[in-house]
Amino acid sequence: MTIKDIAERCGVSVSTVSRVLNDHPDVSKMVRDRVLKVIDEVHYVPNSSARDLVKTQSDDVGLVVRGAGNPFFTEVIPVIEQAIERAGYTLLTHQINTEDDELRAGAELVRSKKLKGLILLGGCFDYSEEQIKVLDVPFVCCTYGNSFGKLRDIQYSSVTIDDMNEARKAVELLIGQGHRKIAILLDSICDSSISELRYLGYCQALKAAGIELDDDLVQETGAFNMEDAYRSMKELLQRRDDFTALFVIADSMALAAMRAIHDVGKQVPKDISVIAIDGIPMSAYVVPALTTLVQPKKEMGEEPVRILVDMIEGKAGNRHVILPTTVREGESICAIR
Amino acid sequence: MTIKDIAERCGVSVSTVSRVLNDHPDVSKMVRDRVLKVIDEVHYVPNSSARDLVKTQSDDVGLVVRGAGNPFFTEVIPVIEQAIERAGYTLLTHQINTEDDELRAGAELVRSKKLKGLILLGGCFDYSEEQIKVLDVPFVCCTYGNSFGKLRDIQYSSVTIDDMNEARKAVELLIGQGHRKIAILLDSICDSSISELRYLGYCQALKAAGIELDDDLVQETGAFNMEDAYRSMKELLQRRDDFTALFVIADSMALAAMRAIHDVGKQVPKDISVIAIDGIPMSAYVVPALTTLVQPKKEMGEEPVRILVDMIEGKAGNRHVILPTTVREGESICAIR
DNA sequence: TTGAAAGCGCTAACAT
DNA sequence: ATGTTAGCGCTTTCAA
Numbered sequence: 001m002t003i004k005d006i007a008e009r010c011g012v013s014v015s016t017v018s019r020v021l022n023d024h025p026d027v028s029k030m031v032r033d034r035v036l037k038v039i040d041e042v043h044y045v046p047n048s049s050a051r052d053l054v055k056t057q058s059d060d061v062g063l064v065v066r067g068a069g070n071p072f073f074t075e076v077i078p079v080i081e082q083a084i085e086r087a088g089y090t091l092l093t094h095q096i097n098t099e100d101d102e103l104r105a106g107a108e109l110v111r112s113k114k115l116k117g118l119i120l121l122g123g124c125f126d127y128s129e130e131q132i133k134v135l136d137v138p139f140v141c142c143t144y145g146n147s148f149g150k151l152r153d154i155q156y157s158s159v160t161i162d163d164m165n166e167a168r169k170a171v172e173l174l175i176g177q178g179h180r181k182i183a184i185l186l187d188s189i190c191d192s193s194i195s196e197l198r199y200l201g202y203c204q205a206l207k208a209a210g211i212e213l214d215d216d217l218v219q220e221t222g223a224f225n226m227e228d229a230y231r232s233m234k235e236l237l238q239r240r241d242d243f244t245a246l247f248v249i250a251d252s253m254a255l256a257a258m259r260a261i262h263d264v265g266k267q268v269p270k271d272i273s274v275i276a277i278d279g280i281p282m283s284a285y286v287v288p289a290l291t292t293l294v295q296p297k298k299e300m301g302e303e304p305v306r307i308l309v310d311m312i313e314g315k316a317g318n319r320h321v322i323l324p325t326t327v328r329e330g331e332s333i334c335a336i337r
Numbered sequence: 338m339t340i341k342d343i344a345e346r347c348g349v350s351v352s353t354v355s356r357v358l359n360d361h362p363d364v365s366k367m368v369r370d371r372v373l374k375v376i377d378e379v380h381y382v383p384n385s386s387a388r389d390l391v392k393t394q395s396d397d398v399g400l401v402v403r404g405a406g407n408p409f410f411t412e413v414i415p416v417i418e419q420a421i422e423r424a425g426y427t428l429l430t431h432q433i434n435t436e437d438d439e440l441r442a443g444a445e446l447v448r449s450k451k452l453k454g455l456i457l458l459g460g461c462f463d464y465s466e467e468q469i470k471v472l473d474v475p476f477v478c479c480t481y482g483n484s485f486g487k488l489r490d491i492q493y494s495s496v497t498i499d500d501m502n503e504a505r506k507a508v509e510l511l512i513g514q515g516h517r518k519i520a521i522l523l524d525s526i527c528d529s530s531i532s533e534l535r536y537l538g539y540c541q542a543l544k545a546a547g548i549e550l551d552d553d554l555v556q557e558t559g560a561f562n563m564e565d566a567y568r569s570m571k572e573l574l575q576r577r578d579d580f581t582a583l584f585v586i587a588d589s590m591a592l593a594a595m596r597a598i599h600d601v602g603k604q605v606p607k608d609i610s611v612i613a614i615d616g617i618p619m620s621a622y623v624v625p626a627l628t629t630l631v632q633p634k635k636e637m638g639e640e641p642v643r644i645l646v647d648m649i650e651g652k653a654g655n656r657h658v659i660l661p662t663t664v665r666e667g668e669s670i671c672a673i674r
Numbered sequence: 675t676t677g678a679a680a681g682c683g684c685t686a687a688c689a690t
Numbered sequence: 691a692t693g694t695t696a697g698c699g700c701t702t703t704c705a706a
Contacts (some may be wrong), residue, residue, distance in 0.1 A: 002698090002699055003699065003700065003701095004699080004700095012676075012677085013678075013699080014678095014699090014700080014701095015677060015678080015679095015702080016675085016676060016677075017677075018700070018702085019675095019676090021700090021701095022701080026675060026676085027675070027676085028675060028676090030497075031675085031676085036698085043444075043470045043471045043473075045441075045445055045447075045448045046448075046698055046700080047443045047448050047449050047470060047698090047700070048386075048445055048448075048449040048700095049385075049386040049387075049389040049390040049392050049449040049698090049699080049700090050386075050449075050682090050698075050700040050701090051699080051700060051701075052679080052682095052700095053384070053386040053387050053390055053682050053683065053684090053698090053699080053700075053701095053702045054682050054699080054700050054702080055682085055700090055701075056682085057699095068405075068411060068414065069411045071408075074405060074406045077405065085698035093432060095430060095432055104382075105520075106384075108382055109382075110382075111382045111383050111384050112385040112386040112387075113386070118347040133380045134380045134382060136380075160691085168701055172575075178697095224548065225618075226618050226619065226622060227618070230690095232624065232655070234587070237688045238536060238592045239437055252619075253620050255619065255623070256622050257622065258622075258624075259622040259623070259626075261623075262624050277678090281562075281563050281564070282563065282589075282592065282619060284596075285592055285593050285596040286592070286596070286623050286624075287595075287596065287599050287623075287624060289596075292680065316420070338686085339682090339683055340683065340684065340685095341683080341684095349692075349693085350687080350692065350693045350694075351683090351684080351685090351693090351694095352686080352693060352694080352695095353691085353692060353693075355684070355685060355686085356685095356691095356692085358684090358685095359685080361691085363691060364691070364692085365692090367692060368691080368692085383683085383684080384683050384684070385684095386682090386683080386684090386686040387682075387683035387685090387698090388684060388685075389684095389698095390682090390683080390684075390685095390697095390698050390699065390700085391683080391684050391685045391686080391697080391698050392685075392698085393685095393698085437679090444678090448695070541675080661680095
């Protein structure tokens with residue numbers, strides 16, 4: 001069923017049907033009603049590929065989300081949606097897997113849907129100059145920057161927290177409570193991504209406090225999920241029972257780690273203090289509540305939109321914004337005796 | 338930059354470029370390499386709207402996910418993805434908000450992308466015959482059926498758990514431990530959706546055990562999130578302190594409720610036993626671990642694919658599959674003294 | 675107010 | 691092995 005079929009059934013031309021479909025004013029009420037009636041009767045649905053193909057430009061902005069399961073993303077997306085709406089644009093969200101190439105996916109969207117700009121939620125920290133050339137519209141990296149690549153600042157925009165420094169702050173909070181034997185639970189120490197950055201922050205904090213890095217206290221899970229975090233934490237606990245504090249690079253992993261600690265008969269925070277970074281809702285509800293550095297989800301959603309719209313409208317060039325986290329005091333930390 | 342530009346730069350025709358793009362064999366290595374080189378140099382990205390428009394059919398199947406944040410969906414999606422892949426099809430996932438119309442969104446996808454079939458993950462329980470007519474391909478409702486609509490069984494396919502009965506079983510587990518004063522925490526008792534079904538199961542269990550329904554023990558949160566669940570639970574606890582057990586319609590809400598119980602100085606399960614339905618990973622890691630009826634995520638993902646593929650290939654007609662849950666023993670229930 | 679016709683970018687016959 | 695061309699379904703001039 002195409003627009004042509006509708007036209008024939010109504011005894012009008014395709015352009016008239018198109019006008020009705022697009023709410024153009026210059027169609028007589030009689031004709032409009034007839035067309036609408038037929039459309040409804042035959043359950044006609046326009047082909048958006050054809051529509052997109054013919055349109056020369058839109059007020060659409062794309063959002064490419066890499067890593068569907070990420071609970072922090074889930075919270076940021078609605079914020080972005082509202083901010084884009086408020087700015088007079090329409091958001092087109094596209095989810096991809098972590099294995100997929102967000103630049104490629106974004107470029108295809110831009111091209112097919114004639115997008116004005118792109119927000120990338122989660123992506124690689126090491127783009128090359130060549131790679132970003134597929135994008136010929138303004139774009140903003142949200143939650144990540146180019147820490148492991150060689151882009152110059154003027155070549156892209158980003159909104160992030162300072163992962164390394166925030167990790168450092170988290171560990172310093174532990175050190176401030178007298179802890180010296182501090183373990184870390186992370187995905188990988190060399191993923192050229194968030195895990196590596198936060199590991200570096202951990203190292204810095206130790207160094208600044210004159211604590212020697214103990215590699216045996218660095219526990220890699222190899223993946224970003226609760227099951228592996230739990231298993232890994234168990235391993236660490238079996239291997240070592242002399243650390244008094246733990247820094248975990250993400251809330252969800254921290255919650256699994258806390259259960260592992262519980263299961264070997266130790267208590268949080270009495271035996272082991274735990275701190276993490278993220279601030280997902282769940283971590284406030286568990287017992288004991290997790291002390292964590294909360295990412296500013298509102299700003300993390302609104303700032304990219306502000307930057308992107310400024311670039312699209314030529315009001316400003318590219319920018320890099322680094323957002324601060326806030327400590328959410330839980331019940332998972334105590335001072336060492 | 339279009340296929341025509343590439344053709345000109347290479348001194349070949351558009352069809353040759355198209356052949357290269359689509360990996361057709363009959364292109365000389367020399368020409369192919371030159372085309373590939375230019376494509377790479379100019380960062381050409383094909384316009385998928387144009388591609389979709391011209392293609393007459395595909396081996397693509399659509400997945401419309403309604404309600405991005407749902408943690409259970411997050412787990413089922415990869416299962417569906419793999420099952421579709423194994424069946425020789427390609428999955429095209431599309432996320433929409435809970436306010437949006439999944440049938441409409443699905444119909445548009447089908448039409449623009451020439452899909453062979455559709456899986457709807459989360460949707461309305463009350464379609465009318467008229468409404469489903471927009472879909473002219475086989476489709477399967479995943480996690481929901483037509484409990485509040487008037488469709489005949491032959492008009493659609495579905496894979497669900499028996500929400501009413503499973504809720505009943507959950508409450509009966511509580512009753513089996515001697516509980517008589519059993520509260521329920523739910524979104525709404527009349528949402529024509531999952532919440533209402535599980536409420537009905539709660540009522541049935543009470544009735545079968547000869548326990549009179551106490552409306553004051555029925556606590557509606559009004560929304561499906563942890564914050565409202567926590568607040569609502571606090572209200573219930575302030576109003577009543579005589580119930581010994583609680584049934585919550587979803588794991589995430591149950592975890593918030595458990596924190597509320599903790600915060601008023603009561604203990605789970607000593608003072609109040611808690612049970613829920615869902616089986617999200619998180620509920621196994623909290624302390625005390627939540628006892629819950631686990632939805633069979635593997636089957637919930639694979640069965641819809643089986644049904645859909647059978648329908649697409651004409652091997653079988655529509656089907657309705659009801660999957661059983663399994664009890665995951667946690668630490669949130671104990672017998673009444 | 676309505677219709678005819680061009681053309682968006684691509685693929686797939688059909689020629690050569 | 692490569693080129694020519696029709697046409698996918700729609701919107702949008704331009705004419706009437």
